Amino acid sequence: MTLVAILSGAGISTDSGIPDYRGPGGLWRRDPGAEKLVTYDAYMSDPDIRRRSWRMRRDSPTFRAEPNVAHRAVAELDRDGGGAVRVITQNVDGLHQRAGMPARKVLELHGTAREVVCTGCGARSTMAEALARVEAGEEDPPCTVCGAILKSATVMFGERLDPEVLGQALTIAKACEVFIAVGTTLQVQPAASLAAIAAEHGARLVIVNAEPTPYDDQADEIIRERIGTALPVLLKRFHES
Incomplete structure (x- = not known):
């Protein structure tokens, strides 16, 4: 049974209406100051940053987005391909699971935007509950258990990934045996290094991304086409072979 690993980045979700971060029109390029809203030290120390962060979450397209054809193609490969598929995602939108990938087969390197966590007692609840409180007038809703600061259950800048x-x-x-990096610039470590590690251990490395990446010279195949078009065709080819 062939093990296919898929590392997905923001580019796989742009067709669902969620903008990427580092692409030509990405959020960080359009508004460099937005990084502060997801930087742990700034978030914890500045109530205004937290209020702006909650407004950003309230208005985020993430919670209105639906899986697109690329997410569904990954789930279909897992369901129908007769092989083992594992998704390693840098995304926090939960769209792989909503497309039908079993949660146990999805590793969310940067956490999930669909939950919140208390920075004091660690209590978790849904983002929907927290955003309902924001809509009701709480600009910086505290933990309902201990009163400490709440944050999205995502890995902010300045936080370590879950080991x-x-x-x-x-x-x-x-x-x-196959490692497909799709919609990721392969610039954020340590996630980006997974592509090189797979190649070093003998995997066929395929990169599907509009922009060049630092690992292109190690790839067996590079695809620059639109992800929604290219990925279903690529995965169908692996299915048939």
Whole structure:
């Protein structure tokens, strides 16, 4: 059974209406100051940053987005392909799972935007509940258990990735026969290094991305076409072979 690992970045979700971050029209290029809203130290120390962050979450297209053809193609490969598929995603939108990928087969390196976590007691609840409180007038809703600061259950700048999740991702990268990096600039570490680790351990490395990446010279195949068009064709080819 062939193990196919898919590392997905923001580019896979742009067709769902969620803008990327580092592409030509990405959020960080359009508004460099927006990075502060997802930087841990700034978020924890500045109530105004937190209020702006909650407004950003309230208005985010993430929670209105639906899986697109690329997400569905990944889920179809897992369901119908007769092989083992694992998704390692840099995204926090949960669209792989909503497209039909079993949650146990999706590693969310940067956490999830669909939950919130208390920075004091660690209590977790849904983002929908927190945003309902924002809509009701709480500009910076505290934890309902202990009163400490709430944050999105995502990995902010300045926070470490969950070592258990990262360890599982490393194991998959070393074990897979095919590693497909799709919609990611492969610039954010340590996620980006997974592509090189897979190649070093003998995997066929395929990169599907509009822009060049630092790992293009290690790839067996590079696809620059639109992800919504290219990925379903690519995965169908792997299915048939």
